[in-house]
Amino acid sequence: MAAKGPVEGSSIGFDFSNYARNEFLGQRLNGLPKATSTGTTIVGLKFGGGDSGEEEGICLGADTRATGGPIVADKNCEKIHYLAPHMRCCGAGTAADTEFVTNLISSNLELHALSQGRPARVVTAMTMLKQYLFRYQGHVGAYLVLGGVDSTGAHLFTVHAHGSTDKLPYVTMGSGSLAAMAVFESAFKQNMKRQEAIDLVARAIRSGVFNDLGSGSNVDVAVITKAGTEMLRNYEMPNERGVKSRNYKFRRGTTAWTKESIRSLVVSEDVRITSGAGKEQPGVEVRPVAIGAGPGGEEGMEVDS
Numbered sequence: 001m002a003a004k005g006p007v008e009g010s011s012i013g014f015d016f017s018n019y020a021r022n023e024f025l026g027q028r029l030n031g032l033p034k035a036t037s038t039g040t041t042i043v044g045l046k047f048g049g050g051d052s053g054e055e056e057g058i059c060l061g062a063d064t065r066a067t068g069g070p071i072v073a074d075k076n077c078e079k080i081h082y083l084a085p086h087m088r089c090c091g092a093g094t095a096a097d098t099e100f101v102t103n104l105i106s107s108n109l110e111l112h113a114l115s116q117g118r119p120a121r122v123v124t125a126m127t128m129l130k131q132y133l134f135r136y137q138g139h140v141g142a143y144l145v146l147g148g149v150d151s152t153g154a155h156l157f158t159v160h161a162h163g164s165t166d167k168l169p170y171v172t173m174g175s176g177s178l179a180a181m182a183v184f185e186s187a188f189k190q191n192m193k194r195q196e197a198i199d200l201v202a203r204a205i206r207s208g209v210f211n212d213l214g215s216g217s218n219v220d221v222a223v224i225t226k227a228g229t230e231m232l233r234n235y236e237m238p239n240e241r242g243v244k245s246r247n248y249k250f251r252r253g254t255t256a257w258t259k260e261s262i263r264s265l266v267v268s269e270d271v272r273i274t275s276g277a278g279k280e281q282p283g284v285e286v287r288p289v290a291i292g293a294g295p296g297g298e299e300g301m302e303v304d305s
Contacts, residue, residue, distance in 0.1 A: 036141070039067050041176030041208025041215040042079060042090035043201055044145045044156050045184065046169050048225075050191035056154040057194065057225035058147035061201035062090045063176070063209050064234075065216035075217045080231070083125055084109050087148030088222045088229060092174035093161060094141035101142045105129055122148040122155040126165055134163025143173050149224050176208025176215040183207045198223065202236050209238065 026032050042062045049056040066074035081089045081102035087109070091098025105128050109120045126146055133140055144159040158166045158173055170188050172180040183204040192200070198221055208215045219236040222229060 037175050037214050038093045038141070038143055038173075039065070039214030040079060040092035040174035041172070041180050041205055041212060042092050042143075042145045042174050043172045043177075043180050043184070043204045043208075044090065044147045044170065045188060045192075045197055045201060046154050046156055047192040047194060047197035048154075052191040052193055054194055055225050055227070057149060057197075057223060058088075058154050058156055059194075059197040059201045060088055060090050060145060060147050060222040060224070061205045062220050063205055063215040064218040064220060065209075065214070066095055067214055072216070076234070078220065078233070080220050080222045082106060083146075084113070084120060084148070086119060086150060086224060086226075086229065087122055087125055087146070088224060089125075089129075089147075090145040090173075092143040097140045097142045098144070101129065101132065101140065101144075105132070119150065121150045121152065122146065122157070126155075126157045126159065129159045130163045130165050133159065133161055138162040145171055145173055147222075147224060149226050154224075172204065172208075174208070174212075174215065176212030179207040179211040180204035194223065198232070198235075206236065206238055 022032075040063060042060075044058060044060045047057055047059055048054040060080055062079035064074075064076045064079065065072060066077040077095070079091055079098070081091055081098065083089050083102060083106045089102050089105075091102060105125060108128055109125055112120045112124065125148070129144060129146065133142060138161045141161055142159075143161055146155075146157040146159060148155060156168060156171060158168070158171045169190070170184045172178075172184065181204075183200070187200055187203070201221055202219050205215075205219045209217070209219070217237075217239055218234045219238070221232040221235040223232070224230075
């Protein structure tokens with residue numbers, strides 16, 4: 001007999017039998033586990049081809065903020081990772097996981113290219129990434145935007161931490177992805193010019209930077225074509241630190257005082273050394289002089305036996 005679903009098997013409506021269990025687990029664990037934000041805004045789009053008069057290519061973008069909870073750990077980290085000369089991968093999620101996964105796949109792609117005697121294809125990198133991440137069922141927190149150009153054209157993929165993938169003309173990922181996607185959906189068009197693509201990617205990243213607390217600092221852009229890859233590090237810096245309008249260092253003597261007092265701080269300790277036979281040795285008094293000079297005129301400590 002086939003198992004009945006929560007609605008089909010109940011004559012009174014939805015089955016809430018797990019409610020009591022969830023309440024018990026929540027009390028036992030002092031609260032249910034909280035979801036971890038991926039942080040970051042990473043985007044990518046295809047440009048060129050068709051009637052644009054430019055060769056087909058991929059434009060990737062990322063912000064540069066790395067966070068640890070509410071703390072900004074790094075204001076200018078690099079989230080566009082190298083995979084191959086004609087491939088780059090943007091990473092969101094756990095910084096260590098994205099760094100390790102991209103380094104691992106980059107090494108495997110190089111070995112694959114040496115074995116086959118030709119550059120690896122973008123779909124090969126995508127397959128390696130999804131197979132590796134699916135094995136860990138989402139516990140490796142790497143959310144990736146993969147872009148590159150090979151002998152079959154320009155390709156753009158998203159790879160989720162659970163191993164699912166998408167192939168689209170424009171993509172966004174990370175906690176700022178909704179703000180970036182709003183920009184893409186309003187302004188993206190097929191067969192864009194190279195500079196138009198760069199400007200749109202930068203605008204999408206800025207939207208994530210200013211609308212998401214997990215994204216911030218600068219805008220990095222990578223442009224990939226058959227001719228090569230151009231990395232535009234800190235292409236825009238919309239959050240530069242302002243320069244103080246005046247000098248706030250005051251000269252010595254600016255603030256007046258009524259009196260001055262300097263005192264020596266002396267700490268006295270009694271140390272008794274007990275031998276192994278249980279007999280006490282003569283007491284030793286140690287008087288370290290923390291501030292000022294000792295009675296003998298020299299700084300340091302006196303030992304009296």
